Amino acid sequence: MNKDEKREDVLKDLFNRAPREEVPVDFRQKVMQQIYAESVRIKKRNERIGLLSIITASLLIIVLAVASIIYLGLPKIEWASLPSIPFYLYIGALALLLLFGDYKLRESYKKKHSRL
Amino acid sequence: MESYSDTYYIKRIQEGDTTAYTCILDKYSRQVYSLAFKVVRNKEDAEELAQDVFLKAFKHLNGFKGDSSFSTWIYRIAYNTAISYTRKKRQEWLAIDEAMIANVAEEEVAGALEQTDSDRQMEILDKALAQLPPDERALILFFYTEGKSIDEIASITAFSVSNVKTKLHRIRKKLFVLIKETGRIGNE
Numbered sequence: 001m002n003k004d005e006k007r008e009d010v011l012k013d014l015f016n017r018a019p020r021e022e023v024p025v026d027f028r029q030k031v032m033q034q035i036y037a038e039s040v041r042i043k044k045r046n047e048r049i050g051l052l053s054i055i056t057a058s059l060l061i062i063v064l065a066v067a068s069i070i071y072l073g074l075p076k077i078e079w080a081s082l083p084s085i086p087f088y089l090y091i092g093a094l095a096l097l098l099l100f101g102d103y104k105l106r107e108s109y110k111k112k113h114s115r116l
Numbered sequence: 117m118e119s120y121s122d123t124y125y126i127k128r129i130q131e132g133d134t135t136a137y138t139c140i141l142d143k144y145s146r147q148v149y150s151l152a153f154k155v156v157r158n159k160e161d162a163e164e165l166a167q168d169v170f171l172k173a174f175k176h177l178n179g180f181k182g183d184s185s186f187s188t189w190i191y192r193i194a195y196n197t198a199i200s201y202t203r204k205k206r207q208e209w210l211a212i213d214e215a216m217i218a219n220v221a222e223e224e225v226a227g228a229l230e231q232t233d234s235d236r237q238m239e240i241l242d243k244a245l246a247q248l249p250p251d252e253r254a255l256i257l258f259f260y261t262e263g264k265s266i267d268e269i270a271s272i273t274a275f276s277v278s279n280v281k282t283k284l285h286r287i288r289k290k291l292f293v294l295i296k297e298t299g300r301i302g303n304e
Binding site (some may be wrong): 010011012014015016017018019020021022023024027028030031032034035036038039042 | 134137138141142145146149150153154159162163166167170171174175207222225229234237238242247256257261262288291
């Protein structure tokens with residue numbers, strides 16, 4: 001064994017015998033609490049980003065539609081020439097009502113299952 | 117209980133299964149806490165630092181591309197967090213005479229250690245380590261306590277391989293001087 005190996009062994013032996021610190025008992029619980037809180041924060045942030053992207057995309061589509069009507073000279077919609085407009089409004093309102101019902105049902109389902 | 121690879125748990129966490137992080141925590145909390153404690157030498161600060169390390173790792177988990185092992189990656193976070201914490205404290209460290217470092221006789225130190233009992237040896241090592249600056253303490257701990265290779269230490273600390281070799285050689289010599297001095301003071 002050369003000098004370097006012997007020197008290394010002295011420290012290696014010392015460090016191998018040195019006691020290792022024990023992690024505090026509630027460490028895991030404390031960290032996981034922070035992790036869950038962070039996870040919720042990330043989810044909310046992603047939801048906000050998602051919502052913002054949808055709003056931006058919708059606005060863009062509306063702007064493009066308006067620009068098309070103005071600059072490309074697309075034929076204007078004459079409300080008077082649409083005799084079936086009450087019917088379309090009725091269908092639209094029905095769809096919105098169903099969407100609202102679906103949203104409420106999902107909300108109550110989530111609440112019920114998160115309590116379990 | 118069946119244990120899976122780090123990659124498996126990371127994938128699950130990235131897919132939204134936050135609970136899988138407990139497996140990562142169980143596997144690395146002792147190493148991270150132990151490193152933090154040895155660097156800052158205070159239980160409360162070490163616990164806070166270790167918590168900070170795991171929170172940072174969770175936040176940046178999507179940035180982990182698997183270029184290095186997860187162990188190296190989390191050690192890198194732990195090393196950087198602990199070192200920046202100690203820098204804020206602005207503590208001054210003992211300067212050792214270059215001549216003493218160059219002329220330290222390792223055999224003499226080893227011989228002196230052999231004449232003391234195991235508890236006293238541990239006490240001397242602890243006191244000697246306490247006198248090393250935190251970054252040097254972390255390097256020597258990576259090498260001896262964690263059994264990391266030179267390449268892994270270079271990857272954790274962002275030093276070059278040759279720089280790590282030089283630093284480790286010098287820290288070892290410094291540690292010998294400190295062990296010799298601490299042992300001598302204790303025996304007087």
